[in-house]
Amino acid sequence: MPYPSTILIAVVTDLTCDDKIIRNKQISLTHCDKGAYVMNMANNLNEMIKQSGMSKKVVADEKGQTPETLSRHIHSKISMTLQDVDEYAKILNCKPYEIAYTSAPLPIIGAWKNCPRTGNPKCVVRFSVYPEFFKKGVCVHGNYSDTYAAVIWDLDQNYRGRFFHMNHAVILVDISAIEKCEIDRRSLMCLSYAMTKNGCLIAGVLWPQPHNDKFTMTNMIGVEDQKKQTRTDLDLLWASPIMETKFHRAGDLMNMVDFESPMVAKHHQKILMKQTAARVKEYGDIYSIEPAGKTGDEHQCHESKECDYCEPDAPAPKIVRIKDDATGEVYDVKN
DSSP, rough: OOEEEEEEEEEEEEEEETTTTTEEEEEEEEEOOOOOOEEEOOOOOOHHHHHHTTHHHHHHHHHTTHHHHHHHTTTSSBBOOEEEEHHHHHTTTTTTTHOOOOOOOEEEEEEEEEEEETOOOOEEEOTSGGGTTTTTHHHHHHOTTTTEEEEEOOOOOTTTTGGGGGOEEOOOOOEEGTTTTTOOOBBTEEEEEETTTOOOOEEEEEEEEETTTTTESSOTTTOOOOOGGEEEEOOOEEHHHHHHHEEEEETTTTEEEEOOHHHHHHGGGGGGGOOOOHHHHHHHHHHHHHOOSOOOOTTTTSSOOOTTTSSSSOOOOOOOEEEEETTEEEEEEOO
């Protein structure tokens, strides 16, 4: 096999003020003759072999390679292709992302989409309307706390508004404040995501108001109208700081997988808010869009077993009208 040529090296620095830890993560992508992009970076292969109870020799034999090659894969001395990861996953009876990434997936708590009526961006959290993000996580390389979550940008390719440069970005947010419904002090005077008490997820620079217990947000993300980019007297449920932004996610660096975070599952009612008239009004006013979903919609938390959004493969129920001959009353029944 010819010597692979390095095509990209990206260095990401992550500084957290509380623990004074600076982490530098170097990512090296290489290209082989087969056309498959591969990664030279830390992986979780050794840990998954331990959990399987198999010996490394048996794993190498099952894979059809030498123990030396397996050792080089474990220690990232040589690159693993996506095919290698899939084959190891089948041998070890685990998911491919459990081998390729050292941290668990980050649960998706929000997604930026375009309003189908106005074209403006909107930050959606009610995944009953957007089931492609329900119980999904994003795999990213690095070591992250289980309180981290992701907000992804998934805008239309034809969108050319003020935030088109954010498309395909992944925003990492520390949502530990959600548990106690509090304002994380690290979010003050910093770029942050916040949930209003009406259930709108907003982002921008957060400022406490000195004369009351409400907040002002400036430089609001996703708001096309510059006159609306500052909003005062916000009544917030929680606020969390943006910890890191990863631009232009690619299949080799970040993958969206099926994943349900225990923390999000426990506190989902603080993220996936019920659709109300107040929420519709506030949401439309902030983003200049027409919110999707009917007022009073009860299945936004995905607790209903009959929710068609939660079960996208299930056929839509048919409504059958039945007349009671004895009383003359007419009933609509799901068939």
